[in-house]
Amino acid sequence: MLDFHDAYQRKLMTPEAALGQLPRRAVVLLGFFAAQPPALIGALMERARSGLFDELRVYYMHATTATAEAMLRPELMDVVKPYPFYVGENERALIKAGGEHAKKAIFFVPASFSMIPRIIRERLTPDVFLLQVAPMDRAGWFSFGLTGAYSLAGIERSKRIVVEVNANLPRSLGTGLVHISQVDAVIEHASDLQYAASRVAGEVERKIAGHILPMIEDGACVQFGVGGVPDIIAGELRDRKDLGVHSELLGDGLASLIACGAVTNRRKTTDPMRSVFNVAMGSASTYDLINDNPSIECRMADYVNDPRVIGLNDNVVSVNSMIEVDLSGQVNAEYLNEHQYSAAGGQLDFVRGASYSKGGLSFIAASSTAAHGKVSRIVPRLQGPATDPRIETQYIVTEHGLCNLRGLSSDERARGLIEIADPAFRDELTAAARELHLI
Template sequence: MDAWNPELKALYHQRLLTPADAVLQIADCRNLILGMSAAQPPALMAAAADALKDRLIGPLALYYLHGTDALRRSLLIPELADRLTPRPLFLSPADRDAMAQSASPNWVEFVPAMLHQVGRLLTEHIEPDCFFVTVSPMDRHGYFSLGTNADYGASVIRKARKVVVEVNRQMPRTFGECSVHISEIDHIVEHDHPLVEATPNPPTDVDLRIADRIVERIDDGDTLQIGVGGVPNAVLAKLANHRDLGLHSELFSPAMMPLIQSGVMNGRRKTWMQHKHVFTFALGDRALYDFLDDNPAIVGYPASWVNNPDIIRLNDNMVSINSALEIDLTGQINSEQLGDRPFSGAGGQLDFVRGAYSARNGRSFVALRSTAQSGRLSRVVPRLRGGTVTDPRNDVHFVVTEHGCVNLKGLSIPQRARALINLAAPEFRQSLENEATSMGLL
């Protein structure tokens, strides 16, 4: 604060409010958009919950991705059901818990969306009345940083009618399109708190076996997008002997840090954004957030850019690695629904499936364990159980389980069915073959 000039200091203090007073400034708003995950502001969310209970604001429609435990405790509570309609565009465990606990099955209204379109949806198809987001402290030039979350924050913050930021000294300062000037902000609150952390579970033996099949198809100089889950983390752990890898990924995760620190991932051979590690949101532990802070090699950009297939394809040798819940015998992928229950969302998976394959020498991998429920359920199925298609069969490239890896491009329906049956656990193969025959696939 001592480095600020008098004009900036005066402007900052003019806009500084308590969380309770800041929330009162949105009394005329109908739609409230929250930052995603680590960028969700706990003090503002708690104050908004109090104001809704006291009927000082609302009713509100609430839009966001990947709700946190702080959101679950503050706004996603049954007593606000008549004042608040949550409309997440990607579900987290906190969101699923809120859905399970709600007396109304439709209180939480899931909004299907691909990540590269979310910024547009929230600014064109939904009126962006107000935006709440966590930012890093202001620098001497008057800029805050969106830190871990460029994603849709970089798009919404410049279109929302009212912008309220929660300044947190634990939010890292990042580069790229993450800077927001104080002139673009209506109100400021201050609240220091630890950011949301996500520590992945150690990979299982099955994860490691799947990872081996993917790693043998990754070459020196490839540019990677790595999704969430045990297999993607296992893949990263097995790349220490590769050279000159690049990063263009929606997610920046802890497993990427050792590769950058050792020089394995340096971006030297990237054909687009050379030497820069590109991400749109970061989620991990405190060590990851410290690594991001003031690191000029790591740059965050909106998902509308990072996840745009036309941008992804600009890197030759682009490789995307994502996980799935199930695949049917024609190659359709479901990564977002368990039976009739929404589980997560499309996120950016299809963005990168399409973008990576479109690149010169590009490859897209979708990985899944062959079984679920301790081996009682096959993830290779005759028909998708929930009917939700995340990746159409026309787009799917490599599919990997612990039993093998198959390239579906160019295969007929019967060829696909036979190849995918061979990726299933042996105990399910005969029943899958019988089903395929009865369906006319074989």
């Protein structure tokens, strides 16, 4: 029988030693957000600075502040090639810096979250997978902690697995586990966790939430994205009974519903009695709730975000956001001012999954205007790619109301969307709809 403690001690080493076998042209996969190991990433970038790589291609999703500070730096652009599945403010800053030097700095990989594990399995063979994990248990297992994402696919496909053990990382239960026998090297580094602060919602967000709340009934299985509207909705659902959770993101809003007892998962038709999530981003109280809690399970993106799995639960309610929607019903949630602004993430996964669910509802919500009222979010045609195609979109919600696009003709869609646009833009949108022969 394998002595897990002895195996751990044999594999325990410094970050520098763990990275010593990488070739000069290396492909590295990093974990998602809280699974990104700061000490290993710091050592990796130091090797890049020291001229030990000709090219370092790094695949990852949603950089932490520590990852961005170490890796997304203009002076590393000639060697370090970031291949993110998500573009955030740090990537946008590097894109701008690259443009100033006529260099391509970010190599964005478009994908729905549910497909990223498959992309890794079919397209990548990383030289090493670097991830942060919770301490090993007595049976030799490390928990992925706050992130499932694509970690199992990374373990399957990578030539070498190096884990950074962080004693501060919560131990989640579910399928997010890797065994000491699968690991090539272990380093220990107790770093602070990164928390995600809840956004302060305003009056517009409260009006939007007010249109959605009456449609969420007892027993609904909910998924909330990021933002003020989902946080308000969560705060107002405390009186609901037997809610379920099957969500890509577990944030403070959903965690509060679990903690207060509004979530029981009793009525879920798949994974009953368990809240299922893919990634957790929130406050210390949310992370504490997850720790060693058998009623909360961390699963991988190709399970949690699979529309077919989502649709197995009845009465799914999905709430997400947008940058803009055009008069045909196409939604752009990732592209702004001719640049990649974020990513599709799991939005389309849950829009589609809700449509597969018996009694399912999908809401895409945002204020009717942006830029302090100067720009309408309801537009004649999208400025960028469609995150959600018109044939998938169901409810569009602004502070002026909501419009169920399902089953509407092209002219009914245009008229319905114009009705929930800001009044200052309705005449302009009506004229554009006529010009496009929509009405």
